Amino acid sequence: MIAETVCSAVSAAGLGIAAVTAYRKRFLTAARLAAYSLVPVGLVLTGVVGWAADTAFSLKAWIGFGVLGAAWLMFLATRAVERRTGGTRKERKAAKAARRDAVAPAASAPSLGQGAGPAAAKPAAKPKAAAPADDFSDIEAILKKHGI
Template identity: 75%
Template structure:
């Protein structure tokens, strides 16, 4: 009963503000204020206010919210632990499909595709040829790592 009275008073006050705004020739703003003012009365008439006030004062409802919060906390904790482990669900699924228990390397799940959409086996052989061609005194591993990173 108290909630319905408060909603009705809020609607009446909002409609009064809308009337004053309309008097000042700001009709668009006045219409918006009137629309917002009618929401509390609409909630009272549909029974939403009675439903919410019935829920708010039941201890079993608050226990239910606590259980939902605990479930959310457990879910988020397991997601955080999963992310810290370094493996994703897709990697573990691929490992199980391959018959292994260990996780797949991150780069192994994304093959490099050429312009035709097929993997290029000769691209993996090129860095080895470059290493064999380099003299013994020079080390180009840093340059090769940068080139590999950019797909060259």
């Protein structure tokens, strides 16, 4: 009974604010405020407020919410442990076998094949570093081009 009265008072106050807003020529805002203020009355008329009030003051409902919360926490805890450990033993064994099978058997063979001789096995010789005089030749050419 009190919940219905509170909802009716909230709706009446909202409609009053909407009327003042409409008086100030802000019709779109007034219509929006009127729509929001009619929601509590609609909830009272559909019986949602009565059901919510009965649920809020019911010990049985609060115990039910507690059981649901405990189940939710247990679910989250098991998911966290499963992620940390990598799943069950069967899942870990299957993942390890899949990793082992994923590697191609010929992956360790050289890419040049068996016919390549000892010349192919040697690494290519590193190019010699350019002499310091060669480094400045480009700069000298640019300076000569500009007449410096």
